[in-house]
Amino acid sequence: MSQADTVTRILDSAEELFAEKGFAETSLRMITTRAKVNLAAVNYHFGSKKDLIQAVFARFLSPFCSKLDKELTVMAAANPEPSLHDVLDVLARTMLTGVHSTVGTRKLSVFMRLLGLAYTQAQGHLRRFLKENYQQTYSRFILYLRAAHPELSPREIFWRIHFAIGACVFTMSSIEVLRDMSMADTGEDSGVEDVMNQLIPFLAAALER
Amino acid sequence: MSQADTVTRILDSAEELFAEKGFAETSLRMITTRAKVNLAAVNYHFGSKKDLIQAVFARFLSPFCSKLDKELTVMAAANPEPSLHDVLDVLARTMLTGVHSTVGTRKLSVFMRLLGLAYTQAQGHLRRFLKENYQQTYSRFILYLRAAHPELSPREIFWRIHFAIGACVFTMSSIEVLRDMSMADTGEDSGVEDVMNQLIPFLAAALER
DNA sequence: TCTCGTTTTAAACGGGCGTTTTAAACAATC
DNA sequence: GATTGTTTAAAACGCCCGTTTAAAACGAGA
Numbered sequence: 149m150s151q152a153d154t155v156t157r158i159l160d161s162a163e164e165l166f167a168e169k170g171f172a173e174t175s176l177r178m179i180t181t182r183a184k185v186n187l188a189a190v191n192y193h194f195g196s197k198k199d200l201i202q203a204v205f206a207r208f209l210s211p212f213c214s215k216l217d218k219e220l221t222v223m224a225a226a227n228p229e230p231s232l233h234d235v236l237d238v239l240a241r242t243m244l245t246g247v248h249s250t251v252g253t254r255k256l257s258v259f260m261r262l263l264g265l266a267y268t269q270a271q272g273h274l275r276r277f278l279k280e281n282y283q284q285t286y287s288r289f290i291l292y293l294r295a296a297h298p299e300l301s302p303r304e305i306f307w308r309i310h311f312a313i314g315a316c317v318f319t320m321s322s323i324e325v326l327r328d329m330s331m332a333d334t335g336e337d338s339g340v341e342d343v344m345n346q347l348i349p350f351l352a353a354a355l356e357r
Numbered sequence: 358m359s360q361a362d363t364v365t366r367i368l369d370s371a372e373e374l375f376a377e378k379g380f381a382e383t384s385l386r387m388i389t390t391r392a393k394v395n396l397a398a399v400n401y402h403f404g405s406k407k408d409l410i411q412a413v414f415a416r417f418l419s420p421f422c423s424k425l426d427k428e429l430t431v432m433a434a435a436n437p438e439p440s441l442h443d444v445l446d447v448l449a450r451t452m453l454t455g456v457h458s459t460v461g462t463r464k465l466s467v468f469m470r471l472l473g474l475a476y477t478q479a480q481g482h483l484r485r486f487l488k489e490n491y492q493q494t495y496s497r498f499i500l501y502l503r504a505a506h507p508e509l510s511p512r513e514i515f516w517r518i519h520f521a522i523g524a525c526v527f528t529m530s531s532i533e534v535l536r537d538m539s540m541a542d543t544g545e546d547s548g549v550e551d552v553m554n555q556l557i558p559f560l561a562a563a564l565e566r
Numbered sequence: 567t568c569t570c571g572t573t574t575t576a577a578a579c580g581g582g583c584g585t586t587t588t589a590a591a592c593a594a595t596c
Numbered sequence: 597g598a599t600t601g602t603t604t605a606a607a608a609c610g611c612c613c614g615t616t617t618a619a620a621a622c623g624a625g626a
Contacts, residue, residue, distance in 0.1 A: 154573080169480075170379075170381070170478065176615090186573095186574055186575055187576090187615095188576090188616080190615095191616080192573075193573090196615080197614065264477070267531035267534055268530045268531050268534075275534070302543040302545075303543045306539050307555045308555070311524040311527075311556060311559045312524070313527065314526065314527025315521070315524045315563075317523065317527055318476075318523025318524070329515075330512060333515055334510075336511075347516070347520060351520075351563070353562055353566035354563030354566075363604085384583065385583080394604085395605055395606080396585095396606090397606085398604070398605095399584090399585095400584080400586080401603075402603090405584080406584065
């Protein structure tokens, strides 16, 4: 039991610190200090820093992709020709429920920050790891999007969806700073739900236009 | 003259490596080796690594913001009530032409990666530096965007603009990963300019809807 | 209670980092 | 050609990094 505790505490601390600072700027000593475990515990339980990074991603991406896969299957069974809205709805629901139940009580902003890191700081080993393990779910998701808009070229679909991902990741991962800025700028507070309620029509307009 | 050569070669190498790897992952030894100058040259000519990072940004942001300011003035003189499209057009043209003439023959992708880094990897000193030196041009640009849609509340404007910034920043900072993915996904290569040409109507549609 | 595999601990290792130092090379002025 | 200020060069500094080692502590089964 104390082993699981150590492993979990390392993963929790690493996750927080990676999301906050990135990989290179986070040392194993920072992680083990925050986790209140011995420095050598990381290499003992995970092997290396690279393996720890992969483990952090695996812990939240594996249940997330399982859930998404399942939900996509449910959607496809109930609906032979799902619209773009249907597909995005499955994604949004999986993210919101997945983050709070399957993946634990982790903050949505941390989840988003990690997703962002996967794009902006993933080099070599991590990119290979993600591709090997989650490419299949990703491809399936993209396929439904394509099917929903067969008149658009694959390239157009690809870039539109990634522009949208960018808006989400950027907004949600810096939601606290942005809410402060908004407060200072407009004098009104924006709740997270308010922001979501503006983000979704924004994305819909941009994707479908 | 050999001094200017040394300084320029350091800036060139640092720019390339920062864009490729980020700040923390790029050492002064990598930079000076590529630039074929002595290791101590960085500290002699720039003072510290932090100062070098700022110098790299200053070299491309200063002429870029000057150009953008000038173009905004031209636009405002010719057009008392510029539309959102007009304003975005000025930005896009400044980026595309500015990169190739004013700023030199530098690659557009490097320019974009650096812009992305400014958001995703800027901590402390760099954020302060950018705010101090380029906040004014940024604010002016945002003001034109607001003026183009006076019927929208400040809060709506604020969030739409930052959703758009998110799409830009995310795309820019992971442009190489995304191009690889696009290539694997669709079998077609997407040039950086192609991506820009899709990004701008995407943003326009999302902002205006 | 002793044993043996697992986990934790403290200490050290080699290496790369940013930076500093000291001296040599250079260029311009008189 | 000597002098002076600037630039380059090589070497070293102390620091923090990821990783390894070797012993201690622990825990379950005989």
